[in-house]
Amino acid sequence: MKIFATYNIKGGVGKTTAAVNLAYLSAADGYRTLLWDLDPQGAASFLFRIKPRVKGGGKALIRGTRALDDAIKGTDFDHLDLIPADFTYRNMDLLLGGANGKPTRKLAQLLRPLAAEYDHVFLDCPPSISLVSENVMHAADVLLVPVIPTTLSVRTLDQLTEFVAGFNGRRPEIRAFFSMVDRRKKLHQEIVRDLTAERSGVAATPIPSLSMIERMSVERAPVTAFAPNSVAARAYRALWSEISKDI
Amino acid sequence: MTTPGLRDFVLEVPTGEESAEDLLPAALAALSQVFTVTQEAGAPGARRRTWLDTFDWRLYRAGLMLEFEQARRDGRLLLSRADGTPQAEQPVTGWPPRRPALDLPPGPVRDRIMVLIRPRALLPIVRAFSTVRVTRLLNADGKTVARLAAEHITVTAVAASPTAVGPTAAGTTAELPLRLAIAEVRGYPGQARRASTLLAGVPGVSSASQGVFTAALTALGRHPADYTSGVDAEITASMPASVAVARLLLRLLDTLEQNVDGVLRDIDTEFLHDLRVAVRRTRSAIKLLGEVLPADLAEHYKTEFKWLGDLTTPTRDLDVHLLGFGPMTAQLVAASPADLEPLRAFLVRRRAREFRRLAAALRGPRFRAITDDWRKALLEIRDAAPPRRRREPTAAELALRTTGHAFRRIAAHGATITADSPPESLHDLRKRAKELRYLLEFFAPLHDPVAYRKVVGELKSLQDCLGDFQDSQVQREEIHTLADAMLAERAAPAATLLAMGEIAAKLTLSQAEARADFARRFARFAGPAGQERIDVLLEGRP
Numbered sequence: 132m133k134i135f136a137t138y139n140i141k142g143g144v145g146k147t148t149a150a151v152n153l154a155y156l157s158a159a160d161g162y163r164t165l166l167w168d169l170d171p172q173g174a175a176s177f178l179f180r181i182k183p184r185v186k187g188g189g190k191a192l193i194r195g196t197r198a199l200d201d202a203i204k205g206t207d208f209d210h211l212d213l214i215p216a217d218f219t220y221r222n223m224d225l226l227l228g229g230a231n232g233k234p235t236r237k238l239a240q241l242l243r244p245l246a247a248e249y250d251h252v253f254l255d256c257p258p259s260i261s262l263v264s265e266n267v268m269h270a271a272d273v274l275l276v277p278v279i280p281t282t283l284s285v286r287t288l289d290q291l292t293e294f295v296a297g298f299n300g301r302r303p304e305i306r307a308f309f310s311m312v313d314r315r316k317k318l319h320q321e322i323v324r325d326l327t328a329e330r331s332g333v334a335a336t337p338i339p340s341l342s343m344i345e346r347m348s349v350e351r352a353p354v355t356a357f358a359p360n361s362v363a364a365r366a367y368r369a370l371w372s373e374i375s376k377d378i
Numbered sequence: 379m380t381t382p383g384l385r386d387f388v389l390e391v392p393t394g395e396e397s398a399e400d401l402l403p404a405a406l407a408a409l410s411q412v413f414t415v416t417q418e419a420g421a422p423g424a425r426r427r428t429w430l431d432t433f434d435w436r437l438y439r440a441g442l443m444l445e446f447e448q449a450r451r452d453g454r455l456l457l458s459r460a461d462g463t464p465q466a467e468q469p470v471t472g473w474p475p476r477r478p479a480l481d482l483p484p485g486p487v488r489d490r491i492m493v494l495i496r497p498r499a500l501l502p503i504v505r506a507f508s509t510v511r512v513t514r515l516l517n518a519d520g521k522t523v524a525r526l527a528a529e530h531i532t533v534t535a536v537a538a539s540p541t542a543v544g545p546t547a548a549g550t551t552a553e554l555p556l557r558l559a560i561a562e563v564r565g566y567p568g569q570a571r572r573a574s575t576l577l578a579g580v581p582g583v584s585s586a587s588q589g590v591f592t593a594a595l596t597a598l599g600r601h602p603a604d605y606t607s608g609v610d611a612e613i614t615a616s617m618p619a620s621v622a623v624a625r626l627l628l629r630l631l632d633t634l635e636q637n638v639d640g641v642l643r644d645i646d647t648e649f650l651h652d653l654r655v656a657v658r659r660t661r662s663a664i665k666l667l668g669e670v671l672p673a674d675l676a677e678h679y680k681t682e683f684k685w686l687g688d689l690t691t692p693t694r695d696l697d698v699h700l701l702g703f704g705p706m707t708a709q710l711v712a713a714s715p716a717d718l719e720p721l722r723a724f725l726v727r728r729r730a731r732e733f734r735r736l737a738a739a740l741r742g743p744r745f746r747a748i749t750d751d752w753r754k755a756l757l758e759i760r761d762a763a764p765p766r767r768r769r770e771p772t773a774a775e776l777a778l779r780t781t782g783h784a785f786r787r788i789a790a791h792g793a794t795i796t797a798d799s800p801p802e803s804l805h806d807l808r809k810r811a812k813e814l815r816y817l818l819e820f821f822a823p824l825h826d827p828v829a830y831r832k833v834v835g836e837l838k839s840l841q842d843c844l845g846d847f848q849d850s851q852v853q854r855e856e857i858h859t860l861a862d863a864m865l866a867e868r869a870a871p872a873a874t875l876l877a878m879g880e881i882a883a884k885l886t887l888s889q890a891e892a893r894a895d896f897a898r899r900f901a902r903f904a905g906p907a908g909q910e911r912i913d914v915l916l917e918g919r920p
Contacts (some may be wrong), residue, residue: 180521204565207514207522277710351520 714876
């Protein structure tokens with residue numbers, strides 16, 4: 132079981148759209164795929180038309196009174212399941228802090244029993260730097276980091292890389308990719324070109340800023356499913372093939 | 379993700395005046411009371427499935443079903459219980475094999491079934507081709523919460539039915555009634571239950587009482603477990619003895635003929651084994667019960683079935699050697715299994731030669747004449763009007779006399795055997811014991827089952843001991859003969875001969891063990907307690 136997590140400290144950078152589309156493409160390739168919507172806002176759950184509710188809330192999952200398995204819902208797509216968001220996830224830091232065992236390894240521990248059932252797990256994380264995100268970093272094999280091509284965003288990526296480098300033992304691989312790229316902006320073009328050339332771990336495929344991606348919230352489905360021939364879908368497919376060839 | 383095949387939700391439109399297609403709109407209308415019903419885009423899906431079992435239904439008898447589902451490039455084997463509960467699954471490539479499968483690729487299905495089926499081959503029994511139309515059932519959010527699959531299934535019989543009555547020719551096809559299944563979407567079990575309740579309320583739609591495999595067998599006129607090598611002739615106590623014996627011999631002839639095709643196609647070794655057992659039983663029946671048949675008929679077929687029995691012996695002997703090759707090499711202490719490889723190659727070559735001879739004879743006129751004319755003669759006896767003047771013994775009387783006589787012969791003969799008796803005396807006793815066993819099996823329907831099991835249990839224990847004794851001797855002698863033959867063909871390296879010597883020594887040991895155990899087993903069978911058991915069986919009194 133390979134665990135991918137879309138993570139960025141900032142919000143609104145395309146984490147959820149990436150998680151939803153990459154999970155969909157993974158499932159379409161025949162991998163048994165699970166997406167966990169960890170963001171209490173429940174955007175990924177909404178996009179799959181699944182109610183953002185888990186019986187017993189985040190507390191039952193973290194404490195283990197309810198198996199993660201019980202919370203899983205089938206999406207409309209073959210090989211793709213989802214663990215919905217729940218509003219109680221907003222308190223997940225507290226729950227993780229109060230859990231038995233190492234508080235930073237709790238999510239990894241919860242996911243372990245699903246290894247026989249799924250080939251790929253995608254974690255869609257809330258934007259923050261917190262105990263939740265630290266848990267995600269410890270659980271993930273690959274951190275997929277959407278980066279808007281601005282100087283500040285690049286600086287944030289550096290901070291994240293440094294933070295992960297400080298981990299003892301196992302560290303996730305960091306795969307950054309450019310998100311919400313506006314081809315009309317010169318700065319965007321320069322940063323994408325320079326950074327892709329200069330740094331390893333930055334995907335060559337940028338995800339452009341497109342209204343078709345915004346349409347996902349109207350269609351309530353991955354753009355790769357409802358408009359598979361669109362520019363947006365093609366960009367996600369190229370990104371997924373870049374990521375999946377290293378699996 | 380969809381969890382397919384929830385049995386509880388499998389529904390079936392029975393054939394009737396209304397065609398299944400006509401009922402589908404009513405089913406969809408019922409579902410649309412609660413769900414938004416939307417047809418899955420694209421062409422209907424196709425499913426190709428094959429169910430497999432051994433010729434003698436070993437999986438079915440163990441309460442299992444084996445299904446192979448063909449996918450685009452490869453497929454998967456699915457083992458389930460008779461009620462459809464999945465047991466094991468494994469992907470397979472390059473399947474199905476061109477010939478009936480004697481083995482499977484490693485995996486959980488193989489792990490479960492090889493111990494049950496070996497040395498029999500897996501044969502395709504039924505093939506099913508279906509087209510599946512999927513309808514999604516959506517909730518108020520437009521989310522798929524269950525699926526309705528409507529499956530048109532055409533089934534084809536692959537192996538011909540072995541039953542003599544109403545044979546199903548290979549290639550016979552049948553359409554099954556349209557099957558509707560509600561598939562649950564994970565996390566929405568309540569919705570699937572709700573959908574199935576709605577469907578069950580539609581007039582003309584009923585819960586499926588059979589799985590696809592069982593329904594296919596019924597539609598094709600096949601009955602599971604329609605082959606058994608056992609003797610289960612339909613005889614009664616009051617039946618004239620000649621009619622009972624004719625029925626018995628006809629049943630044995632059925633078994634014999636059912637196995638001919640499998641022998642000729644060389645599917646697995648057990649076809650020949652079962653054919654030989656049918657021949658041996660026939661010969662014993664003619665010898666022990668032939669007095670109720672016309673004398674010339676019994677005499678003629680005594681010769682013919684001896685010819686047939688002798689014809690099959692060389693191939694079977696070589697099969698036994700080859701089947702026991704693995705366990706035999708595993709016993710080696712001084713020699714290495716590789717040393718015996720030239721022996722195996724030699725056996726395989728010989729077996730091929732002997733098999734060609736056997737197959738030619740089974741396709742020849744003498745064999746055809748035996749089976750055809752024997753059946754005609756037996757049918758005449760079976761269907762003849764009862765004689766008016768002479769009173770013929772009943773089946774029960776014949777059973778009582780012959781079984782009692784056979785038991786007394788064993789008791790008398792066995793009592794004379796001492797530690798100094800020659801091996802031939804034990805070999806002879808083995809033959810008599812086998813005859814008694816056959817008589818017991820022939821007349822089993824006339825006996826009390828409990829008394830029968832007790833006598834057969836002790837007899838079997840004695841037979842095993844006598845069998846071990848004789849088999850060890852025969853195999854040892856055969857190893858000597860094989861060694862001579864290999865030397866003559868210059869196919870015997872010294873290491874192979876040494877390894878064969880080690881095997882021969884082990885056989886001498888096991889023969890001695892069997893001999894040492896004989897007196898105890900014989901006493902249990904023929905002593906006072908054994909005498910009492912046979913009295914209870916034959917006369918219903920201790």
